[in-house]
Amino acid sequence: MWRRVFDQRVLDLPDALQYLGNMNRLRTQVGIIGSGPAGLLLSHLLAQRGIESIILERQSRAHVEARIRAGVLEQGTVDLLRQLGLGERMDREGIVHEGFSMAFSGRKERIDMHKLTGKSVMIYGQTELTKDLINARLAAGGAIHYECPVLAVEEYQSSQPRIIYEQEGQRKELVCDFVAGCDGYHGAARKSVAQNRMQLFEKVYPFGWLGILADVPPVDHELIYASHERGFALCSMRSHTRSRYYVQCSLDDRVENWTDDAFWDELRRRLPPECAEKLVTGPRLEMSIAPLRSFVVEPMRFGNLFLAGDAAHIVPPTGAKGLNLAVSDVYYLARALAAFYGEKRSDLLDRYSEVALRRVWKAVRFSWWYTMLMHRFDDDQISHRLQVAELEYVASSEAAQTVMAENYVGLAFDD
Numbered sequence: 001m002w003r004r005v006f007d008q009r010v011l012d013l014p015d016a017l018q019y020l021g022n023m024n025r026l027r028t029q030v031g032i033i034g035s036g037p038a039g040l041l042l043s044h045l046l047a048q049r050g051i052e053s054i055i056l057e058r059q060s061r062a063h064v065e066a067r068i069r070a071g072v073l074e075q076g077t078v079d080l081l082r083q084l085g086l087g088e089r090m091d092r093e094g095i096v097h098e099g100f101s102m103a104f105s106g107r108k109e110r111i112d113m114h115k116l117t118g119k120s121v122m123i124y125g126q127t128e129l130t131k132d133l134i135n136a137r138l139a140a141g142g143a144i145h146y147e148c149p150v151l152a153v154e155e156y157q158s159s160q161p162r163i164i165y166e167q168e169g170q171r172k173e174l175v176c177d178f179v180a181g182c183d184g185y186h187g188a189a190r191k192s193v194a195q196n197r198m199q200l201f202e203k204v205y206p207f208g209w210l211g212i213l214a215d216v217p218p219v220d221h222e223l224i225y226a227s228h229e230r231g232f233a234l235c236s237m238r239s240h241t242r243s244r245y246y247v248q249c250s251l252d253d254r255v256e257n258w259t260d261d262a263f264w265d266e267l268r269r270r271l272p273p274e275c276a277e278k279l280v281t282g283p284r285l286e287m288s289i290a291p292l293r294s295f296v297v298e299p300m301r302f303g304n305l306f307l308a309g310d311a312a313h314i315v316p317p318t319g320a321k322g323l324n325l326a327v328s329d330v331y332y333l334a335r336a337l338a339a340f341y342g343e344k345r346s347d348l349l350d351r352y353s354e355v356a357l358r359r360v361w362k363a364v365r366f367s368w369w370y371t372m373l374m375h376r377f378d379d380d381q382i383s384h385r386l387q388v389a390e391l392e393y394v395a396s397s398e399a400a401q402t403v404m405a406e407n408y409v410g411l412a413f414d415d
């Protein structure tokens with residue numbers, strides 16, 4: 001009978017059971033959950049150092065590649081991608097921005113990031129970056145298993161943590177030395193840890209962003225952040241021909257409530273006249289509403305389970321920091337894992353949480369500050385006047401602009 005079942009193999013019962021068990025068990029050095037920017041970049045950084053990894057991703061490859069999200073890469077992110085040999089298409093198709101504008105009280109003030117810091121940012125959509133990272137990883141023989149939802153991480157306190165996942169309806173496990181939970185805010189990694197072992201910090205803002213993506217030329221060559229009595233607006237872009245615009249909306253608003261024309265009219269009202277006149281409109285490619293929150297979990301390490309990116313923290317998109325924080329987390333994590341495998345040192349692993357969180361909190365602070373400065377808060381009569389006073393101060397002070405620019409282009413990675 002076993003001869004029939006296993007075709008070319010002649011197995012007795014114990015061997016057959018083991019064979020079946022092995023079919024459902026994989027082994028690697030670092031098991032990565034999630035193929036967003038954090039998971040993908042980590043697998044590249046590890047491969048560069050000769051460390052083996054396997055990525056398990058819940059969604060299909062097509063789904064992951066189509067998600068519309070971030071679009072601003074900090075200087076440090078750009079430098080790291082280039083250093084890994086992953087920046088070729090980004091350098092060809094991305095747009096370098098040396099400044100951005102803040103609009104308020106009918107005027108527009110430019111922050112010259114390059115003059116103030118010597119640095120710039122790169123406009124390159126997260127969708128494109130994700131495609132580049134996936135293509136390069138697969139071309140190098142990397143293992144990414146799509147449509148493999150992770151159910152839990154078990155025994156993460158031991159030297160053999162196990163990732164339990166499903167593939168084609170079968171329950172399987174990935175045994176590894178370390179687990180990197182790069183599975184975003186709703187992922188399974190953080191949920192595998194008892195709540196009483198972590199501290200959660202959260203602030204939910206009383207509004208969301210209604211965003212539209214359209215194949216129209218951007219209203220300006222750089223981003224415009226607008227503070228208006230009707231609410232915040234952002235004029236962003238993905239390329240010279242594709243624009244991404246947002247308007248602040250209420251938390252109970254729905255995409256179904258908005259026609260394209262209603263969106264464009266609302267955006268126009270919140271921009272200074274010189275910009276509103278130049279706005280080119282067109283049919284939506286996509287429209288969605290994103291709630292805004294600040295969220296941090298401490299620590300970011302639990303035994304041999306490490307959290308990185310949105311799995312550990314969320315920032316409101318105002319400061320364009322979410323994707324960039326995912327990058328700095330995995331930079332620190334890969335460096336620590338390299339020291340462990342290469343030099344048998346565990347001190348950097350021990351310090352991962354502390355070092356990553358130090359940068360995370362600075363970005364959380366900047367994103368919170370910029371969000372509070374630019375959005376309309378209905379509950380408080382004084383806040384809009386205070387916002388205008390602060391915006392006028394920023395517009396008139398090189399010192400204040402330098403603080404803004406330094407944070408926007410991205411703080412240095414700590415040693």
Ligand SMILES: Cc1cc2nc3c(=O)[nH]c(=O)nc-3n(C[C@H](O)[C@H](O)[C@H](O)COP(=O)(O)OP(=O)(O)OC[C@H]3O[C@@H](n4cnc5c(N)ncnc54)[C@H](O)[C@@H]3O)c2cc1C
Binds near residue numbers: 056126183
């Ligand atoms: C709607 C939206 C708009 C955004 N806009 C901006 C912006 O304009 N600017 C900005 O800087 N940031 C923005 N962000 C944030 C930015 O996109 C994220 O910070 C960034 O994607 C973080 O990367 P990550 O790899 O940590 O997480 P993610 O990109 O979320 O990747 C996590 C991956 O894990 C997978 N996963 C989840 N659960 C499981 C599981 N159980 N098993 C296996 N796989 C799993 C997910 O499918 C996903 O592929 C936005 C985010 C959202 C949701």
